[in-house]
Amino acid sequence: MASARMVNLFSRWPRICGQIKSNHPSVQIQRLFCNENQSEKLSLSERLPGLPNVRYAVASKERHETKVTTLENGLRVASEKSFGDCCTFGIVIDSGSRYEVAYPSGVVHFLEKLAFHSTTKYSDNNAIQEVVEPHGGMIDCQAQRDCLMYASSISLKGIEDGMDVISEAVLRPKLEDAEIEEARQAVAYELNLLDTDPDMTMNIMNELIHASAYRDNAVGLPRYCSPDNINKIDKKILYTFMKNYHTPDRMVLSGAGIDHDLLVDLAKKYFTKTPIWEEDAKLIDPTLGRDRSLSQYTGGMIKVDKDLADVRNGPNPMPQGELAHVAIALETCSWHDEDYIPFSVLAMMLGGGGSFSVGGPGKGMYSRLYLNVLNRYYWVNFCQALNVTYDDTGFFTITANAHPSHLGDLVQIVQNELCKTAGKITVNAYGNELERAKIQLKSLLLGHLELRPVVFEDIARQVLASGERKSAEWYIEKIGAVTEEDIQRVANRMLRTQPAVAAMGNLEQLPSYDKIANALVKGYSRKFLGGKISLFS
Template sequence: MKPSTPVAFHTSWKSWLSLQQPSLAAKMKYSSPWKSMEAFVTVRHRDEEIEMTRMAVRFELEDMNMRPDPEPLLTEMIHAAAYRDNTVGLDRFCPVENIEKMDRNILHSYLKNYYTPDRMVLAGVGIEHEQLVECARKYLVGVNPVWGSAKSKDIDRSVAQYTGGIIKVEKDMSNVSLGPTPIPELTHIMIGLESCSFLEDDFIPFAVLNMMMGGGGSFSAGGPGKGMFTRLYLNVLNRHHWMYNATSYHHSYEDTGLLCIHASADPKQVREMVEILTKEFVLMSGTVGEVELERAKTQLKSMLMMNLESRPVIFEDVGRQVLATSTRKLPHELCDLIDNVKAGDIKRVVTKMLRNKPAVAALGDLTELPTYEHIQAALSSKDGQLPRVYRFFR
């Protein structure tokens, strides 16, 4: 490893290390961080540690399927629908049947392929550059990792292929929130469309658009700082009392992106809820008011600056940007890019986005869920309305 090779590191090293090896982080409570990094690459993965990790994974999978907030599960489903059987559409959570298959050999094979110098970033916050380089030379150069230093050979370099589609999971949601005041049974819908990667110029307009849509839960309290003037609050939650949630999310990767809206309502209201979401998508391509655009840009800059007041966030920002783009844009540069977003930019990126097939994830009682073809037709229409369905019997 060359001295200039980047490796992820920060003064809050224990929190980073615990993500990689929890038991190791606990044992190194009083060790120097650089010694800890050196030990991490030479640690032996004992059988009892692997078994403890298997138990933790089983618990987390059970908890994810029982918790009242299904957002992590829906996010997994919307990616599977949008990128069917490829790249970011593959399982992010370990399937239950694979837990017992994980052993030391598989772990070492993975580490050998992906924990290589050219895939790492050395990020230092609150430390002099010369001292950082000297520590890297002392503790990282010449260290032979336990998984071996042979050249990696099984790196997956596939480019994400957006497919669109629908993933439906019929599930009884009446018992996910047990207690004296359980929440009502809800059906959860997430609709998404392909946006762009974080390397494209349109990434900033999409970030502003996501902030302009905003949203949240119907029970959320607060003022303008919490997004009470965003479109999903004004047009959805404030007008439809039976909607429990309407939130916009933007997931962006090196080669693709996904803008989606998550909504929750009573199972009997699912069709109407879906139509409300399709209308909001179509309305994105309409007129953008100067006031709401400036508000969204101000909120985005405010969130950016507040997050960068935290030293761990600065570290993560440095590491992620350098790892993804080989450089780092400073906060004032990002603020200038945000300020340069015009209403025409929002309309342009939305018009392009609406040409794609939608991705749909549905969880709960799906009796009233419209067909995928009807959802696609609504997003392609001028008003976002679902095709009418006539029934002889109700």
């Protein structure tokens, strides 16, 4: 049916093109193609008339290094040039939900929803889109625990228009009452999705393990707005937060695929304007200031007994109520620490994922959690290791889920795998697991850096944290230098810390926190780390 409609459309295309009244080159080319007589005369070896000259990439020894310039107002401008007619740039702010300790939780969540609406220059989002769309531009804002990003991907010819839009969104938003009300509805809708959509389960578990590891402080504060705060957050609270955290010394203007001198000139032109909250003291609450506290790892347990029996993803025969979720975390380090790279290799070595992959459960998956858990226990639905790092802290976690009747066994398996990280590296028929993990991490790093938006964020985050950006070659060398002794050392380091535990679902079979913590201590203290560790001994 669909193919028939497509054939019908193409059969009518010459008549459609004949009705177009325009002298634009692209339309003239369409007419040329649509004219049966002319199409026979087209040469396949000559450039079509009316099209711009094609630019081809050529081999070059030029190194595209990241350049950093700090303006007089404290704004850092960082960029890396690359081949292409498009670029990605934007502002990354040392902001985020970790700084909401003195504010109602959800301020940054609201700012994310309010981005790129009315400003002192643009009447609404439609006016902004009319500026960037002719250049093939896209704009986006993302709020995270430790930063807030305003970014645009656009053609090089539209850089100045895009920069004007971003500067207005960051420094001159009007935050009209109607827009705030729309943001309330958007936030409420997203919170409802978190509660009912099974695809959001991992988001909830991520929230819970952060809250458990950093009880009521910094990165442990909620990423999402609390339902009780939806109607409490108003214009004054939003502007006060922006006054305290949206200052030039806490910002990085990052660009990927853009000339550095051009980016600096645009920064001087558009990011020296007066912020809107500086023009009216009534917009600010002077009792609210800036939080300078560091993250304090606490450990502990958070449980959410939740009936998900009626929540399922489409025709999925297994409702989410048939799964119980658990995550166990241990404190590691920040990304400034020399152990950051070994911890990342360790996470890759454990690996893991879902029980189903193309061709069957775990086919071609040789990471430790696939071999020891997912391929061995048919009832485990998901098991994955992850190393989470921030500017001042970090934690290593294994998240897993299974039927609630197996929850006790699942917890035992997870903490057993954590204890075995301090043991010897496995070398078997599948090869050396450490060398494989190092190669996989290098491949993942280089693959991600093929994407301009990833390069943009990587530049911004590194410069925001340390004032410079280390090259991919630096990380490749560090990853390659990780040894078995390094893995055992960092594993011993994290196993000395108190665990953080998060669980959700039917938790009748969940062991107590003391039993989980004691089992980890006993497992670590035993010389034979590969032995089975009991939660009930």
